[in-house]
Amino acid sequence: MKKQYTAETFTFYSDPGHAWLKVSGLALLRAGLYPSLDFSSCSYWKRDKAGELFFYLEEDCDAGIFLAAYYGKNRALPKLKHSNSNGSSRIRGFNRLPRGERFEANMKAALQALREVKAA
16 A cells, blocks of 8 residues: 655755654644653754744653644644754754643654554
8 A cells, every 4th residue: 555645845954963744833733743741851842933833852752742633633644854953953942831731641642653654
């Protein structure tokens, strides 16, 4: 079975030590996720100049939680693009998310969902 992709695109920002998936607050809500409940404290948030809220989801756990939830809602994955920095990313200076009470359960569910996606 061929993997399906939506028209939506998200960007992974990386520096030499880490990477984060940039996701709008609206995209998180559409996936059924809440920043204060569902993620680790390794992710960040910031409002842009227009006041829109964006989240920078840490690559090892939180981005996978989002992608698994996104797939669960859409039965397809978004397209991903990459933006690399040679120095330390400015994302490291953004506001940190609190560790959510549903983080551990989300990690288990995300790992299972992503295994199923990979097998498809």
